[in-house]
Amino acid sequence: MFSKAYSATIQGIDGIIVSVEADVSDGLPLFDMVGLLNSEVKEARERVRIALKNSGYMLPAKRITVNLSPADIRKEGTVFDLPVAIAILAAFGHVLEENLINTLIIGELSLNGKVAKVNGVLPLVYSAMERGFKRCIVPKENAGEGAVVSGIKTYGVSSLKEAVTLLNDFKSKEPETIDIKNLFDNSYKEDDLDFSDVAGQFAVKRAIEIAVSGMHNILMIGPPGTGKTMLAKRIPTIMPKLTFEESMEISKIYSVAGLLDRQALITKRPFRSPHHTITSTALIGGGAIPKPGEISLAHLGVLFLDELAEFKKNTIEVLRQPLEEKVVNISRLNASFSYPAGFMLVSSINPCPCGYFPDRNKCNCSLNMVKRYLGKISKPLLDRFDICIETMQIDYKELQAKKKEESSAQIRKRIYGARQIQMERYKGQDIWFNSQLTPRRIKKYCILDEGVEDLLEQAFVKMNLSARAYHRILKVARTIADLDQSKKISKKHISEAICYRSLDAKYWGE
Ligand SMILES: Nc1ncnc2c1ncn2[C@@H]1O[C@H](COP(=O)(O)OP(=O)(O)O)[C@@H](O)[C@H]1O
Ligand SMILES: [Mg+2]
Ligand SMILES: [Zn+2]
Incomplete structure (x- = not known):
C-alpha cells in the first residue's frame, strides 16, 4: 500500500514543492521517516503518531515508511505534519488517493489532532499556484494568506479529521474568500500620522521629499527635540501607495517571518525602527532556522535607524552590502538563498554625546568626544547616505503658528510625478530609481x-x-x-x- 501527498517548504521567500510518500507493508511495526530532515521533522514523527491515535484512527500494526523528496533540499519547520498524516491515512485507505493529486497540504499537528498555524503559507500557496496545483489545505488561521493568491482554492482546516472529511468530498466545504479591495481601502483610513503635524522645518521636509522621490538614503543630524524621529515616522505616508504586486512581495516576507498574524496582506508601506541593541542577525536575517531580518521586513519601505551612533559599529557595518545589492544572501550547509532588501535607509544622529554640538552655549563636549561619537559612522557607510540634512531648533512662534502645513497627500502627489518620470526612463531595465x-x-x-x-x-x-x-x-x-x-x-x-x-x-x- 502506497500513497503520495504534496506539501512544500520555504527557501528564502519561495516555496519548493515536496512530495510526501507513505508506504505500508507487513513486517515489524515501525514508523520511519526518511529524506533530508532536520530535528524538527524528526519530531514530526511523534506528533503525527499521537495525533492519529487521538483523532480516533487505529492503525493496524504494520511497517510504515514516509519519504520526503527531493532529498537534497533542506526541509524546515513543522508544515509536514498534516501531509504526512494524510499520506499515511491514504495508504490505509482512509483518504481518496485521487484527491491528493493537485492538492497542496500544509499544517502542524498538535497531539490532540488539531491543526496549528505555520509560517510561510502565502509563498507556499503561491508556488503551488505557479506549479498548477488546484487547491491547498492549510491551517484555518492561515487561510486568509492562501486566499489572497488567485488561481488556486484555499481551504482552512482546524483538525486532522476535518482535513480527511474535506479530502474525501471537496463539496463539504467552501474555499476561503477574501475581499482584497476592502483590505486596501481600509488600510489608510486609520492612519493618523501626517506631515502636516510637523511645524516648519521646510528644509528638512524638502530634503525628505527628494529622498523619497529617488529612494535616496537620508541622514538627519541635529539636537534632541528637533523632530527627527517625528519626521522619519511620517515618511511612509508620502510614499506612493502600495500596488497589489508590491503588497504581495512584502506579504510573502512577513508570512515567512510569521508576522502576518490574522492579517492576510500587508497593505501599508513598511516602516521598521529596530532598537539600537539589535543584533546583526536580527538586522540582516539568517539564524539557525532562517528568518528575514529587519532590512527585509523594511523591503519597499523605510528602515529607520534612530540615533545611529548608539548602534554597535559592527552591527551597522553589515548593512553596506545589502544597501548596494538590495538583497541579502544567506548561505547554509544545504542551501543558499536570498531575501529581498530594497529598503530606503533613514537615520537620525545627534551631533555629539550631549546632542548640542556645535552650540557652545549648551555643549561642553570636547572635539575629541565629538569625533569619537560621530566616528561610529564609518566613511563608507556615511557615503551611502545620498542626502545629509541638519534639523534646527524651531522657535516657539513657529510651533504656535496657526498656519496650515502641507499634508502628506500633497507631498505624495509631487513625489508620484517624479517617480513616474523615473519609471518611464528606466523601463525595461533592472533599476527603478535614480539612487540606483x-x-x-x-x-x-x-x-x-x-x-x-x-x-x-x-x-x-x-x-x-x-x-x-x-x-x-x-x-x-x-x-x-x-x-x-x-x-x-x-x-x-x-x-x-x-x-x-x-x-x-x-x-x-x-
Ligand atoms: N517641527 C515640529 N512640529 C511640531 N512638533 C514638534 C516639532 N519638532 C518637535 N516637535 C515635538 O517634539 C517632540 C520631540 O521630537 P522628536 O521627533 O522626538 O525629536 P528628536 O528625534 O529630534 O529628538 C515631538 O514628539 C513633537 O511633539
Ligand atoms: Mg529622536
Ligand atoms: Zn555635546
Whole structure:
C-alpha cells in the first residue's frame, strides 16, 4: 500500500514543492521517516503518531515508511505534519488517493489532532499556484494568506479529521474568500500620522521629499527635540501607495517571518525602527532556522535607524552590502538563498554625546568626544547616505503658528510625478530609481545644462570630493530635476544637491 501527498517548504521567500510518500507493508511495526530532515521533522514523527491515535484512527500494526523528496533540499519547520498524516491515512485507505493529486497540504499537528498555524503559507500557496496545483489545505488561521493568491482554492482546516472529511468530498466545504479591495481601502483610513503635524522645518521636509522621490538614503543630524524621529515616522505616508504586486512581495516576507498574524496582506508601506541593541542577525536575517531580518521586513519601505551612533559599529557595518545589492544572501550547509532588501535607509544622529554640538552655549563636549561619537559612522557607510540634512531648533512662534502645513497627500502627489518620470526612463531595465544609477548610467542620464559643468568642477575641487560623492551629487540632482519636471540638470538643481553633501565636511571633516 502506497500513497503520495504534496506539501512544500520555504527557501528564502519561495516555496519548493515536496512530495510526501507513505508506504505500508507487513513486517515489524515501525514508523520511519526518511529524506533530508532536520530535528524538527524528526519530531514530526511523534506528533503525527499521537495525533492519529487521538483523532480516533487505529492503525493496524504494520511497517510504515514516509519519504520526503527531493532529498537534497533542506526541509524546515513543522508544515509536514498534516501531509504526512494524510499520506499515511491514504495508504490505509482512509483518504481518496485521487484527491491528493493537485492538492497542496500544509499544517502542524498538535497531539490532540488539531491543526496549528505555520509560517510561510502565502509563498507556499503561491508556488503551488505557479506549479498548477488546484487547491491547498492549510491551517484555518492561515487561510486568509492562501486566499489572497488567485488561481488556486484555499481551504482552512482546524483538525486532522476535518482535513480527511474535506479530502474525501471537496463539496463539504467552501474555499476561503477574501475581499482584497476592502483590505486596501481600509488600510489608510486609520492612519493618523501626517506631515502636516510637523511645524516648519521646510528644509528638512524638502530634503525628505527628494529622498523619497529617488529612494535616496537620508541622514538627519541635529539636537534632541528637533523632530527627527517625528519626521522619519511620517515618511511612509508620502510614499506612493502600495500596488497589489508590491503588497504581495512584502506579504510573502512577513508570512515567512510569521508576522502576518490574522492579517492576510500587508497593505501599508513598511516602516521598521529596530532598537539600537539589535543584533546583526536580527538586522540582516539568517539564524539557525532562517528568518528575514529587519532590512527585509523594511523591503519597499523605510528602515529607520534612530540615533545611529548608539548602534554597535559592527552591527551597522553589515548593512553596506545589502544597501548596494538590495538583497541579502544567506548561505547554509544545504542551501543558499536570498531575501529581498530594497529598503530606503533613514537615520537620525545627534551631533555629539550631549546632542548640542556645535552650540557652545549648551555643549561642553570636547572635539575629541565629538569625533569619537560621530566616528561610529564609518566613511563608507556615511557615503551611502545620498542626502545629509541638519534639523534646527524651531522657535516657539513657529510651533504656535496657526498656519496650515502641507499634508502628506500633497507631498505624495509631487513625489508620484517624479517617480513616474523615473519609471518611464528606466523601463525595461533592472533599476527603478535614480539612487540606483551606476557611474555609466549617470553619464547617460544626468545631462547637464550649459555652464553646470563648471559649477560642479569648482565644488569638486573646493570641497575635496571623492568620486563617490561626486556621483551621489549627480544622482540627487537628477531627482531634483525630475521633481522639477526638467529634462536637463540646471545650476539650481546641482547647487541644491551639493548642499546635501556639505555636512560631511562640517561634522566628519578633519
Ligand atoms: N517641527 C515640529 N512640529 C511640531 N512638533 C514638534 C516639532 N519638532 C518637535 N516637535 C515635538 O517634539 C517632540 C520631540 O521630537 P522628536 O521627533 O522626538 O525629536 P528628536 O528625534 O529630534 O529628538 C515631538 O514628539 C513633537 O511633539
Ligand atoms: Mg529622536
Ligand atoms: Zn555635546
